[in-house]
Amino acid sequence: MSNFYQLVYNELNKIYIRKSTWVMYVILAALIIGGAVLTNSIDDGLNKYDDDNWREVLQEENTALEQEITEYESDDFIAQINTSEIGKNNYYLENDIQPQYGAWQYVLENQGMLSIVSLLTIIVAAGIVANEFRWGTIKLLLIRPITRTKILASKYVSVLIFALFTLLFVLLFSLIVGALFFGLDGINPSIVVEQGEGFTDVSALSQILSGYGYGMVNLIMMTTFAFMISTVFRNSSLAIGTAIFLMMAGNTIVAIFMEKSWAKYILFANTDLSQYANGGEPWIEGTSLGFSIIVLIVYFIIFQLLSWFFFNKRDIAGN
Amino acid sequence: MTEIAMELIDLKKTIGKKEIIKGLSFTINRGEVFGFIGPNGAGKTTTIRMMVGLMEITDGDVRILGNSIKQHFKEAIREVGAIVENPEMYPFMTGWQNLSHFARMIPGIGKERIHEVIEIVGLEKVINQKAGKYSLGMRQRLGIAQALLHKPSILILDEPTNGLDPAGIREIRHYIRKLATEENVAVIISSHLLSEIELMCDRIGIIKNGELVATQLVNDTTTDHTNLRQVTLEVKPINQAIEVLKANHEIDAIQEGEQLQFQSEKETIPNVIETFVKHGIAVYQVGVSKATLEDKFFDLIGENTIE
Numbered sequence: 132m133s134n135f136y137q138l139v140y141n142e143l144n145k146i147y148i149r150k151s152t153w154v155m156y157v158i159l160a161a162l163i164i165g166g167a168v169l170t171n172s173i174d175d176g177l178n179k180y181d182d183d184n185w186r187e188v189l190q191e192e193n194t195a196l197e198q199e200i201t202e203y204e205s206d207d208f209i210a211q212i213n214t215s216e217i218g219k220n221n222y223y224l225e226n227d228i229q230p231q232y233g234a235w236q237y238v239l240e241n242q243g244m245l246s247i248v249s250l251l252t253i254i255v256a257a258g259i260v261a262n263e264f265r266w267g268t269i270k271l272l273l274i275r276p277i278t279r280t281k282i283l284a285s286k287y288v289s290v291l292i293f294a295l296f297t298l299l300f301v302l303l304f305s306l307i308v309g310a311l312f313f314g315l316d317g318i319n320p321s322i323v324v325e326q327g328e329g330f331t332d333v334s335a336l337s338q339i340l341s342g343y344g345y346g347m348v349n350l351i352m353m354t355t356f357a358f359m360i361s362t363v364f365r366n367s368s369l370a371i372g373t374a375i376f377l378m379m380a381g382n383t384i385v386a387i388f389m390e391k392s393w394a395k396y397i398l399f400a401n402t403d404l405s406q407y408a409n410g411g412e413p414w415i416e417g418t419s420l421g422f423s424i425i426v427l428i429v430y431f432i433i434f435q436l437l438s439w440f441f442f443n444k445r446d447i448a449g450n
Numbered sequence: 451m452t453e454i455a456m457e458l459i460d461l462k463k464t465i466g467k468k469e470i471i472k473g474l475s476f477t478i479n480r481g482e483v484f485g486f487i488g489p490n491g492a493g494k495t496t497t498i499r500m501m502v503g504l505m506e507i508t509d510g511d512v513r514i515l516g517n518s519i520k521q522h523f524k525e526a527i528r529e530v531g532a533i534v535e536n537p538e539m540y541p542f543m544t545g546w547q548n549l550s551h552f553a554r555m556i557p558g559i560g561k562e563r564i565h566e567v568i569e570i571v572g573l574e575k576v577i578n579q580k581a582g583k584y585s586l587g588m589r590q591r592l593g594i595a596q597a598l599l600h601k602p603s604i605l606i607l608d609e610p611t612n613g614l615d616p617a618g619i620r621e622i623r624h625y626i627r628k629l630a631t632e633e634n635v636a637v638i639i640s641s642h643l644l645s646e647i648e649l650m651c652d653r654i655g656i657i658k659n660g661e662l663v664a665t666q667l668v669n670d671t672t673t674d675h676t677n678l679r680q681v682t683l684e685v686k687p688i689n690q691a692i693e694v695l696k697a698n699h700e701i702d703a704i705q706e707g708e709q710l711q712f713q714s715e716k717e718t719i720p721n722v723i724e725t726f727v728k729h730g731i732a733v734y735q736v737g738v739s740k741a742t743l744e745d746k747f748f749d750l751i752g753e754n755t756i757e
Contacts, residue, residue: 137554144551149542267538271596274502274532275555276524447504 134277138285139292146255146293155251156300162247163304167237167312185230189220222323222330230323233316234309235335241305245346248301249353249378252294256358257370259286260442264365270447283362283442287435290354298343345405352402352427353378355434362438389415401426452479455515455604455636456501462509463496463660470496471660473510478638480603483630485651485668486640493660494640495535498608501638502532515603528556531602533610537593541582545573545592548581549599556600567595570625586613594622605629606638611646623650681719682737683710691731698725 146152196213203209223230260283263269272282309315321332357374361367377384381399388394395401395415401423406414413419456478463471471493478484488494499505501512503519503526512519517526539548549567553559568577571591576584581592590613597605610626611619627650629635641647647654648668655665685691688705695701695712699722703712714722719738726733 134557141551141554144547145540145543148547266540267536268540270504270534271538271552272555273504274527274530274534275552276528277555278524444506446506447499 135281135285138277138282139289142259142286142289143292146259146289152255155254156297159244159247159251159297159301160304162244163241163301163308166241167308170237170240171312186224189224189230193217193220219323219330222332226332228323228332231316231320233313233320234306235316235320235339236322237309237313238302238305239322239335239339239342241301242342242346244301244305245298245343245350246378248294248297249346249350250375251297252290252350252354253357253374253378254371255293256290256354257361257367257374259290259361260358260438261361261365261367261370265367273447279443280439283439287355287358287438290358291351294350294354298347302339302343341405341408345403345408348404348427349378349381349402352398352430352434355431359434359438363441385415395422396426398426398430452482454478455480455482456638457513458497458501458510459513460510461497461500461507461512463493463500463505464508469660471500471508474657474660474662475510476655476662476665478604478636480636481630481634482653483626483637483639483651485647485654486638486657487642487644487647487654488657488663490642492657494657495608496660497657498532498534498606498638498640501606502530502534503527504534528600529603530606531597531600531604532606533590533593533597533608534606535608537589537596539581539584539589539592539596542580544580545577545584545588545595548592549577549595552596553599559599563599563601567598570598571595572621587615587618590614591618591622601633602635604636604638608640609642610639611641611643619646626650678713679716679719680739681712681714681722682706682735682739683733684708684735685710685726686732686734690729691726694725694729694731695722 196217200210200213222228263272273279306315320335322335322338323330323332324338353374356377357370360370360373364370377399381402385394385397385400388397395418400415401418403414404420404423406412407420407423454477458474458476461471461474462469474497486494486497496505500507501519503523507520512526514526514529517529519526539545540551543551545568546564549564553564568574571594573588573591573595576588581589584592590610594607594610597607605626607626610622614622623646626637626639630637630652639647639650651668653665653667656663683691688708688710691710692703692705695703695710699714699718701712701714701718701722703710705711716738719736723733723736
């Protein structure tokens, strides 16, 4: 097993020794700082609840929102958003909670960064096998007393570790930047979120963990997919292209085939496990949490088997 | 007492319907430098790839110190160090980082050993530069260093002198000989540079169209167990001499300036001269030289080397 650890060390070393990897982190950092600057400058009312008259501020806001709804009567979208916003404000008022915006809130809002993390992980996964072929170093890797299966496994595990490191970086850096810009509101403050039928206040940490956790499902599936394409076709561009395309178009694909009886077997109909939380209606008829997990596992095994099969069976011919 | 390091047993490779390697069988002993030569496309690299398990063997087997590369890959490959085709390294890592990377893949290789191989190939000065900035010769040396890390019993080098300057070639040649005699390593060298093979190897195997045409000791050509001779004659008239040769001995001679050249067995030389004398052809000078490896090579594979 110590041998496997050395292999993973080698793979991570090869990832982090390259400048292109650090460029990814610089971009992530820039996005996080940029997001904070933007939030700070656009949302001028971030501190509007800080004074003692926050209850009146909330009331005024509600009146304004209601006015907007009557103004744009035909627009369902505005009605929906504003109603939700009013509900949230009412929850603050009813439970006498003073709204606050702090570092944790910022971390939670940065959930969108997860798709950037997915993107970067896909790029790493797409290159980790294909690049060895491009550099010609695959020949040197495979003439060691180590089975091909073990080498492939060490590469896959390294990709997951990269994803984990990158995710931790996003979380910690968001928290730090959030603390600098908006202040640190305690170790684990509670925040108000809409859940199922109404609003509740929950621990920020658990909210962050579940939010990012649900997002990880898609990240892992698309990364495994990119890894498979990279191993089967030995072409990193193809792997990046197809994986990112599917990641973006996944929901559209499901929407197109929604009426078909087999729509529930499409990978992307099952990657969002949060749809089953809080007793909500599933997106596609006939799916359930258990069903989705089984579908995900089946896809995962297929991707892994294909990677394994092609990596083990193929002759390593000229470049 | 010779100990077999590697054994090829009726090795075959078929890709699609084309048989690329058609049943190679030969052995390489420990302490021996074996030259593997043949024209481009003869199947040298394919054979080497099968030796190290990079390509699946269609039929037959490769045994390394008795272990089949098919059934006991790990035990077999543990004893092999190799460069297959070009010496490719991670361009974004330094020479040292490249070597540590490969050292970590086999247990028991410490820093001292890395220093040792760097010294062997003479890369001390550039070891902390990125491998991407290395010249072909430097990459070749790094490739050899990588192959030596785990003290293999068999060293396989594909065109090892490629890109090296004459001094470098001499150095590597010297080192390869030393490995074979002092450390009892079997060295397999593929090359198309015949003169190189001649200087470095104890024995050569000539491969053509996926078949082994011959294996022979390099010394054979100099101490001579074969009878082939390169004959140069100064005769007059030349045209008549060529005809006489063709008619009486079925030898195709070529005219080289004032001289006549042909190859024949040692025993036929007196007969040829006798014939010339009978036909009234004046013989001024007879030069006989042993056939070089190069002559042999072309003899065995024919002039048209690429098919």
